Amino acid sequence: MRVRKIxxxxxLLIGLHCSSFAxxxxxxxxxxxxxxxxxxxxxxxxxxxxxxxxPNILDFGYYSTSLYAEFGMTHRLTGIINFPLIVYTYSLPxxxxxxxxxxxxxxxxxxxxxxxxxxxxxxxSLTLFxxxxxxxxxxxxxxxxxxxDGEWNQGILIDAGIGYSIGKSSAWxxxxxxxxxxxxxxxxxxxxxIESGINFSNNKITVLARVAxxxxxxxxENALNINPQSLFSNxxxxxxxxxxxxxxxxxxxxxxxGVGTAFSGRNIFANTTFNxxxxxxxxxxx
Numbered sequence: 001m002r003v004r005k006i007x008x009x010x011x012l013l014i015g016l017h018c019s020s021f022a023x024x025x026x027x028x029x030x031x032x033x034x035x036x037x038x039x040x041x042x043x044x045x046x047x048x049x050x051x052x053x054x055p056n057i058l059d060f061g062y063y064s065t066s067l068y069a070e071f072g073m074t075h076r077l078t079g080i081i082n083f084p085l086i087v088y089t090y091s092l093p094x095x096x097x098x099x100x101x102x103x104x105x106x107x108x109x110x111x112x113x114x115x116x117x118x119x120x121x122x123x124x125s126l127t128l129f130x131x132x133x134x135x136x137x138x139x140x141x142x143x144x145x146x147x148x149d150g151e152w153n154q155g156i157l158i159d160a161g162i163g164y165s166i167g168k169s170s171a172w173x174x175x176x177x178x179x180x181x182x183x184x185x186x187x188x189x190x191x192x193x194i195e196s197g198i199n200f201s202n203n204k205i206t207v208l209a210r211v212a213x214x215x216x217x218x219x220x221e222n223a224l225n226i227n228p229q230s231l232f233s234n235x236x237x238x239x240x241x242x243x244x245x246x247x248x249x250x251x252x253x254x255x256x257x258g259v260g261t262a263f264s265g266r267n268i269f270a271n272t273t274f275n276x277x278x279x280x281x282x283x284x285x286x
Contacts, residue, residue, distance in 0.1 A: 023174040023195075024123035024161035026115040027072030030284030035068045037256070037277030046228045047265035049220060049235070056229050059092040060269070064106055064147075072284065076118055080111040080127075087135065087147040100143040107148035108132040127157040127178075138227070149225075149232040151184035157191065171198040180214070185224050186234045187216040206246040208258075213239035216266075228267040237266035244275075254279050 027033060040063040048054045065086040071079045084106025091100045111129035135148020157178035164171055178191040193212030200207065216235040220226060225234040244258030260273040 023172075023176070024115075024125045024159035026076060026078040026113055026118075026125060027070045028284060029072045029075045031072045031282060033070045033279065033281040035256075035277050035279035037066050037068065037275055039064045039066065039273065039275040041231075041269055041271055041273045043229075043269040043271040045270045046230075047238075047262070047268055047270045048228050049226065049267055051237075051264055051266050053270045054228075058229065060229065061088075061090045061092075062231060063088045066106070076115040078113040078115075080109075080113060080129075082109040082111075084108075084135070084147065089145050089147060091143065091145060100145060102136060102142045102145040102147065104136040104141075104147040106135040108134045121162060123159075123161045125159045127159070128154075129157065130154045137232070138225075144227075146230070146232055149186065151182055151186050153180055153182040153186075155180035155189075155191075166198060169198050169200060170203070171196065176212075187218045187220070187223065190215045190217065204248050206248070208244045208246075210242045210244070211240070212242065213237070220267075226267055229269070231269060233267040235266065236268045237264075238268055239263045239265070242273075252280055252282065 040061070043060045043062075044056050045053055046056055064084045066082060066084045068082045069080070073079050087104055087106045089102050093100070109129060109131050111127050113125050113127045116124040116126055131151075131153040133148050133150050133152060135150075136146050137148055137150025138144050138146050139150065141147070155178055157176055159174055159176045161172055161174035164173075173194065173196045175194045176192065180189040180191060182188055191212075191214050193210060195208060195210035195212075197206055197208035199205070214237060216237050218235075220235040223234055227233045240260050240262045242258055242260040244256055246254055246256045248254040256275070256277045256279065258275050260275075262268075262270060
């Protein structure tokens with residue numbers, strides 16, 4: 001019974017937490033999860049290098065259609081990919097100049113998650129990840145538009161999660177921390193966050209709240225590639241709040257929807273983000 005609850009919590013986390021590689025729970029051996037999602041932001045303001053909100057010179061839009069997948073290679077080892085298949089981004093300068101737009105793929109993320117604990121009350125995992133610059137950076141984009149940052153990065157992430165009950169509802173909390181090493185003179189980053197979720201209506205509906213952030217290391221004075229009117233700036237920072245809701249159509253299919261907003265930031269857009277997605281999962285009997 002405990003194992004079954006752990007597996008249920010694992011899948012609920014995977015369905016809601018793709019951006020940080022599904023928390024402390026790995027995929028069971030032979031099982032897989034796949035999600036197609038749309039994430040977008042329309043921005044008319046940004047956080048400057050001092051953390052103040054400033055109006056954009058141009059209005060920007062960014063729409064990313066992404067494929068996220070996990071496969072249980074063993075009961076402890078899970079392979080992960082996250083690939084923005086199609087990204088559409090545009091800028092709206094003064095009407096005398098006209099709209100500029102770019103269609104391209106985004107940067108590919110790949111990762112391996114290793115469960116340090118397995119079928120224990122506290123799920124602890126270690127994730128090694130790498131970002132591959134398959135998108136268009138500012139040098140290769142149109143009029144400064146971009147779908148990636150043009151740099152290879154790699155890092156490590158540690159998650160710790162625990163499941164529990166609130167009345168008749170199952171719930172969980174997961175915390176994570178990590179380090180992202182970036183190339184091409186981009187500042188390295190510390191990553192951190194916490195999330196909690198709870199299930200309602202016989203596990204048909206899941207509600208989650210997440211607080212997550214990144215902090216840049218080093219000094220930004222005289223640094224290259226700082227562009228606060230962007231998602232891909234050097235020395236970017238933020239502390240965000242992202243609630244999400246999942247509806248489980250059945251044991252194999254579900255849909256998600258969420259929003260994201262920032263308590264604070266630096267060198268990054270300062271508008272609300274939105275996301276919707278559909279996922280499919282198959283639990284192996286092995």
